[in-house]
Amino acid sequence: MTKNKVKTKKKVNSYIKILLWMCLGGAIGAVVGLGTFAAEGNLQTAFADIRMWIGTHTVLLLAVLFVLSVVISIVCYRKGEGIVGQYLNSNDDEQQEELDRQYDFWGNIGMTGSTVLLYLSIAIFAFGLWGKGKEGAVQILIGAVFFLLAGAVCAIYQVATVKQIQKKDPMKHGDAADLRFQKDWIRSCDEVEKRVIYEASYKAYTVGRTLLLVAVCICILGEMYFGGCLTAIVMLTICNIVMTLVYSYHVNRLGKLGLNS
Incomplete structure (x- = not known):
């Protein structure tokens, strides 16, 4: 098989994977949407109770x-x-x-x-x-x-x-x-430390990018079905915490692998 055919096959496989992910995302979105619509009343009551409890305490x-x-x-x-x-x-x-x-x-x-x-x-x-x-x-x-x-x-x-x-x-x-x-801190780090920082930051960025997209969808649903209000605050807090934990996890993991030794 020639190199051109191999490249073409890889491109086709990539497009197929993208289409499958899009179909999967659409299916998940439909299920979540229907589930949210069906349970709208119960969810509204639950969110109202949680909001009231936090506000009181x-x-x-x-x-x-x-x-x-x-x-x-x-x-x-x-x-x-x-x-x-x-x-x-x-x-x-x-x-x-x-x-x-x-x-x-x-x-x-x-x-x-x-x-x-x-x-x-x-x-x-x-x-x-x-x-x-x-x-x-x-x-x-x-x-x-x-x-x-x-x-x-x-x-x-x-x-x-x-x-x-x-x-x-x-x-x-x-x-x-x-x-x-x-800037001053990174400049004073050696090459191995910079690699740990950059790799962990990139991992946190990739997770954060996906998480923010999901958060936008959840906030839209929150606005449509529950009046939004504090939905954005909850989602942004979750996004920040998850990105912080992901960065911390990968720094620790890279350190154990010996990249900062």
Whole structure:
């Protein structure tokens, strides 16, 4: 078989796969649409109950998220500080590599956890704002305090972690409070670290692209059948959390494969 025939066959197979995926997507969309239409009343009631419950317990939920932010930040920072101390006092290459892996593990948990908690705080606070009149002004104010505190804790932890990494590796440059931080930080990374960052970012991007398309469809259905309202907030929060988790997972996975060793 000539090369031209092979290329033609590959193109035909690619087109067939695209058509099959389109047909599958149409079938899934039809099933979801019919199911949503049939269960419209029950779903509306369920969503209304969830929205009401979150709105009633906004302050409590934000307080819990604030406490979790503090706990995760303190635990992960102290773990990291202890590992950095051992790293700086060690002259054994194998031990330093093991300490590097431990530090990456706790740093990954802290950075990912604090980011996810921040996204959840934003979503819960948005739910708390919905449907509140003057009588709910005090609740909104208290919720805003917890929301801002949770955001401040996450920001302080992430800035402190950057300085902690620079303490462990003085070659890392960048001020976390500077708008040019990401550029300066990546420039100071070696080629292997850049590869890990770029590969994990691309994986998160590809997942996010598909997820956003699905989110748009869900938001359209939400607007059609349930009045929309907070559907977009829920979907954007889910998208942000999933992309954060995907990036974190692939950074950890690439590290275990030895790409950053």
